Amino acid sequence: MNGRKRTVQIKFRVTEAERDLILEKMKLVPTRNMAAYLRKIAIDGYIIQIDHADIKAMTVEIQKIGVNVNQIARRVNATGNAYQEDIEEIKGVLAEIWRLQRLSLLKAP
Numbered sequence: 001m002n003g004r005k006r007t008v009q010i011k012f013r014v015t016e017a018e019r020d021l022i023l024e025k026m027k028l029v030p031t032r033n034m035a036a037y038l039r040k041i042a043i044d045g046y047i048i049q050i051d052h053a054d055i056k057a058m059t060v061e062i063q064k065i066g067v068n069v070n071q072i073a074r075r076v077n078a079t080g081n082a083y084q085e086d087i088e089e090i091k092g093v094l095a096e097i098w099r100l101q102r103l104s105l106l107k108a109p
Contacts, residue, residue: 054104061097065090 014022026037072086 051107054100054107058097058100058104061093061100065093065097068093 022034022038026032026034029037031037031040068086068090072082072090075086076082
């Protein structure tokens with residue numbers, strides 16, 4: 001190790017699939033030196049953490065609409081009538097989805 005600039009060695013294990021993914025990503029940058037690539041990513045790379053709470057809430061509301069639409073479709077097929085309160089409930093849930101979407105767009109950078 002005499003004369004080396006970098007004297008500390010860090011080791012870690014990966015699966016074959018992870019290694020293949022690293023090699024694929026290395027092809028996107030002009031380097032064949034895995035140590036240099038991994039060092040650059042570890043020092044200068046960053047992780048983006050995304051809050052999916054708004055999307056999850058919207059998904060719940062969409063699922064509610066799907067359930068309501070299925071119930072209304074069964075009732076309409078059986079009786080030939082749609083009830084106004086069912087339609088109003090769907091409109092209310094749709095309004096909540098639009099509210100959540102506007103909220104998530106306002107939070108976006």
